[in-house]
Amino acid sequence: MTTLRVSGHAAWVGDDEKVYVARVPDGPPLVLEGSAAVVWGAAVPGGALDEVVERVAHTTGVSAELVADDVVGFVDQLVAAGLLETRPAAPD
């Protein structure tokens, strides 16, 4: 099991509807709108991927099963962009 957290190299401003985010110092700045901004907002507190999916489901009012694939796919993009990091979850 891995957990997610915002990279120490990420900077961002915005709200639930639109987020401007960049990996600093080199960028480029990116625009996250609509559901992309919702996923970002759900990832900011960190935690397990399941928790991020649950937060998105709660915010959008759509079941976790329905949003899971899209959320996981977008989280992968954010990790690849260096904006989110994964780390092994602490053992119980």
Place this chain on the structure above:
Amino acid sequence: MSEGADIPLQARVALAHAAVQRLAEGCGVDLLHIKGPAVDPSLRGRPRTGSDVDVIVRPSGVGRLMTALAEHGWRTETTFDAGSAFDHAANLYHPDWGLLDVHRHYPGMDRDPTAVFALLWDERVHADIAHVPCPVPEPIAQSLVLLLHAARSRAVAEHPDVAPNWDDRTEAERAAILDLADRTGARIALAAATGELAAYAGHADAALWEVFTTGGDRLDEWSARWRAARGTRAKASVAVRSLAVNRYYLGQRLGHEPSRPEVATEFFRRLAAGCRAVGGRLRRRVRR
């Protein structure tokens, strides 16, 4: 997810502060963020924040920072000795982040930049800018910085930063600002911001601030810079640079990189303009 060509200015400036902070940390250089989103909200004279990033750098780290900035895509637009009467800041541009002013010292508290930076650094606090903790001067020092900036404007009394940082401050806070001005050698410059410059009439340091606050031409500015410069070497530097051509500004005016003949033509134009200005003043004195 899309790359942001049309990011609002305020968001871009905030991200740029964060980018510069992480870059400075990467090359081990201390800097303080000033103005714009770095300012405590209660001290901002304008509801909207600035259009560029301003930082004061520990003088020993300026070279390292400028090298790192160049390596990360920042292009120098004006060098330290080409930008202003105070030779204090270099102006840089980055296609993603916009404009950045790197201050190697701050006008008004520039007699001992190393000591002044150390004092401001020791009392620093942090502002969260784009979720990146950025070191900033503590609020009293923020007020002094903003007031010294206002002192470089002609209508200083109407400058929006004066009221929240001086008029609306308590007696104790104004005393603290004065005390910091004393410790940073900024008492005369502060007087220019608070309308008390007349108390220092005739003082060499007051001359340049008088030009800014009362208005004056380039000859006034250069003669004030001459009077304010301390020592033969500093005065000689002012004299030489008064005629030097700023290639950046000339290029902006021409719309292209100036050629050597164009630089030479500009040099002689400046020399002739200077001679005319001096001649005009001498004639006015003779008529009196």
